[in-house]
Amino acid sequence: MTVEKNPKRYATFPPEVASVAAARRFVGDTLRNWGVDEVDDAMLLTSELVTNAIVHAGTEVEVVCEALGGQVRVEVHDRHQARRIPIPGDQVSGRGLLFPETLALSWGVTYGQGDKQVWFTIPGVSGEKPPPPPPSYEEMVTAPRPSRPTVDELAHRTAQSAQDALGADCVYVLLTEDDADLVLKATSGVRPEGTALEMGLEGATVGGRGVYADLGGSPYNLPALQAAGIRSLVTAPFVVDGRGIGLIIAASRDAAHFNESDVERLQQVADRQAPSLERARLMELERARRGWLGFLAEASSLLxxxxxxxxxxxxxxxxxxxxxxxxxxxxxxxxxxxxxxxxxxxxxxxxxxxxxxxxxxxxxxxxxxxxxxxxxxxxxxxxxxxxxxxxxxxxxxxxxxxxxxxxxxxxxxxxxxxxxxxxxxxxxxxxxxxxxxxxxxxxxxxxxxxxxxxRTLQRSLLPPEIPVIPGLDLSVVYEPAGESSEVGGDFYDVFSVGSRWRFAIGDVCGTGPEAASVTGLARQTLRILGREDYSIPEVLQRLNALILDEGSRARFLTLLHGEVEPQEDGSARVTYATAGHPPPLFLSPDGTVDGEDESDLMLGAFPEAEFSVRTVTLEPGHLLLGFTDGVTERRNGDRLLGDDRGLERILAGCAGLGAGAVAAKVSRAVRGFSSEPSHDDMAMIVLRIEE
The missing domain is CATH 3.30.450.40 (GAF domain)
Structure with a gap:
């Protein structure tokens, strides 16, 4: 016959009809139905426990039978949780609880919130399957290791064991932390109402072994326990290698409930459990410290x-x-x-x-x-x-x-x-x-x-603002390479020289702070010399000399520098020079794009460099586009945007647009030419003669 997994049966006997015979019959019938062999032993043990409950408790009695694996557990419950159960070896009348000690596989006492139970276990169903063969070496190696009990679990077991041994109303297990403070780890039994989890042991220290027969008359100030009605205590220390690691306290609501023999029993429980508690505590501490090291490493990485x-x-x-x-x-x-x-x-x-x-x-x-x-x-x-x-x-x-x-x-x-x-x-x-x-x-x-x-220094290198020039529609685009730079090697400027306007767009070799320093030198030189009425070739020659004077710090500079002079008929005369820089492109209203291919030597390379000027007249509706090589050398794989007159075709599609629209359309085409981020600065200047 097989037994269902963990089946339970209950029988309750009110005080007025409680009967040892009825309890024996209930247990006997239940176990026989389950096919248990040792029914007689179970009935004898049930008789003893029910008799104790009827005689000493005088409350309702409940009998529970439960099949657990290969064992059967029988529990006898009563409602008098404070009644002490005699321990085998004590001087008690009759046989006491010697029968469970002799006949049962195991037995014990458990205290609940409003009751207590005395229980025992006996062998279960006959005809159990033979034990499985021992595992092979491979199975032992690959089998998951059983988890070790935690400190809290061990502390709870210790509290339950002490409560069973002393018949206390409540047991507290306190362990020391690294700072030597006692911290409550577990309780067992009836926990007095109102007792805080972090129990304050105020006043004189409660420690070591001892019996506190009446807290009301003792020098120990334990307000939490006294307020909960606890009258007597017995204490024992947890000691490992001569060092105290905690304290176990058994409490009762009755005064003088404990005696010196209880101290010995409690100390035995403490001595038996102290090594396991300390090992578990040290292992948890080591795991926690490894976790803290991981936490600090993660924190450092995030910071x-x-x-x-x-x-x-x-x-x-x-x-x-x-x-x-x-x-x-x-x-x-x-x-x-x-x-x-x-x-x-x-x-x-x-x-x-x-x-x-x-x-x-x-x-x-x-x-x-x-x-x-x-x-x-x-x-x-x-x-x-x-x-x-x-x-x-x-x-x-x-x-x-x-x-x-x-x-x-x-x-x-x-x-x-x-x-x-x-x-x-x-x-x-x-x-x-x-x-x-x-x-x-x-x-x-x-x-x-x-x-x-x-950022402050970089902003000082940029022109203050784009001027408003009568009869001239002006727009600029400036995008330095690098996420944290506002100024790079490309630059632009537009400023007045009497009744004329000068413009410049240049490209310093390289990017970053070194290129920006040459940018500042060039922009300030152009403004100062232009307002001193130096011609464009003279400005370029003096700027070339200044860059060469920088010595090892010098950077090559390509530059488009010109001058716009408005005419009475609405047109404008543009005079310009290129020093190693791409020449400007000119767009007519009909979409025709013109430009030159030749340029003079770049600045900062040769002291004897000479620069020539070119002059064109722009009628209303015509425009000039100046740009740096960051536009034409925008790369997509092996192709450049400037290949096969790519920029000219883009500009031809801008006929009839204002200067701002032209600048925006060309910029959008440059950015859309490749999905990769640009590694070169980009600058453009658009000058359009208004119609």
Whole structure:
């Protein structure tokens, strides 16, 4: 006969009709139906346990039969959870509970919220299948390793074992953390109403072995237990290699419930379980520390991925909350050496605004030199505080200085609700993270300062604005290569020289700061010499000499430089010279595109270079396009945009358009010629004679 998986049967006997015979019949009939062999032993054990319940408890009795694998478990429940069950070996009347000790495979006592149960197990169904053969070597190697019990699981088993051994109302298992504080790990039995999980052992220390017969008359101040009605305790330490690692406490609501023999029993439980608890604790600590190392490596990688100061502080806060703390605040040092709030985050997003408002109310103060507890909210004024400030102001908080390159740049504050614990490992981890955060924030600050300086210098090299010229429609395009550059090797300029207007578009060999420095030299030279009424060839010769004087810092420069002189009939005379630069293109209203192929020597190459000028007259509706090689040398595979007069064909399609529309259409065609980012600066200038 086979038994269903984990079948259960129940029988309840009210006090007025409770009968040992009825319980015996119920157990006997149930086990026979299941095919159990040792029915007589089970009925005898049931008789003893039900008799004890009827005689000593006087409450309703419930009998439960349960098949578990190859065993059967019989439980006898009563409603008097505080009644102590005699332990085998005690001096008790009659046979007591010696029968379970002798006849059962195992037995014990379990205390519930409003009852207790005495249980035993016996062999299960006959005709069980023979045990499987031992696994092969390959099976043992590939089989998953059984998981080891955690500290909390071992602590709970220890509490249950102690409760069964002493018949206590409740058992507490407390273990020490690295900072030597006792932390409650597990409870068993009836947990007194109102007892906090983090039980405060205030006043004189409760430790070591001892019996506390009456808490009401003792020097020990245990308000949480006294308020819950606990009257007596028995305690025993967990000791490993002569070092205390925790404490086990058995509690009762009855005064003088325990005696010296209970101390010995509790100490036996503690001694038996202490090595396992310590091994499990050390293994969990090692796993946690490996996890922390991985966390720090991940944090370092994330912090190295941004050079935005505000983004870095937000990243630090989100690494800390909620993994290490409930909320986090970062302060940065300003010019007056005081730390002012820069960023704050809370696990409860509804509290972020209140937290930031509270931080703003704090008086400025220098950051601390060492980590430690933080009492900052105590200095906040009471007026002006948000109505929900009490949700934060009573929190536990710690502060860590932010030190980078030997100086203080601010502080990091982490907090949690009242009663929260920051153990030593968490504080050390947060201190390590604060050091990495400080360097990342300082790097971001330095980068932003340098980038701002670079942007300021680059903007100084650009023309102030495009002038408005009567009778002339003017548009420019300027796109430097590089994500962080505003000025590169290409440049343009348009400025007045008396009643005439000069224009220039050039290309310095290379990109970046070195090219930009030559750009600044060229632009300022063109303006100064032009306003001194030097001719275009003379300007180019003097600029060539200035570049050559730069020596090893000199860069080659190609340049288109010209002058526009409006005429009375509405046309304009354009005089220009090219120094190694692509000559301009001219577009007529009918779509005809003209241009030259010849150019003089580039600037900065030869001191004896000579430059010639060309003059054309542009009628109304005609336009001039000046451009750098970043336009014609835009590459798509093996093809360039300028191949086969590609730019001329694009410009021919712009007939009838204004200067701005022409510049936009040509720019769009250049960008669309290839999907790859451009590695060369691009500049264009469009001059159109208005009709």
């Amino acid at each position: 190295a991925g941004t050079l935005d100061q505000q983004m870095t502080m937000a990243l630090v806060s989100q690494l800390i909350v909620p993994r290490l703390a409930t909320w986090c605040a970062l302060f940065t040092v300003r010019d007056n050496a005081t730390a002012l709030p820069a960023y704050a985050w809370h696990a409860d997003e509804t509290m972020v605004a209140d937290l930031r408002e509270l931080l703003e109310l704090l008086p400025p103060a220098p950051p601390p030199a060492e980590p430690g507890p933080w009492e900052g909210f105590g200095a906040a004024p009471s007026e002006g505080m948000p109505p929900t400030a009490h949700r934060v102001t009573g929190d536990v908080a710690h502060v860590f200085p932010l030190l980078a390159r030997g100086r203080s740049i601010g502080m990091l504050v982490v907090g949690g609700p009242k009663g929260a614990r920051f153990n030593r490992d968490m504080l050390e981890l947060t201190e390590d993270l604060a050091g990495r955060a400080a360097l990342a924030i300082d790097n971001a600050r330095l980068y932003e300062e340098q980038a701002d300086m670079s």
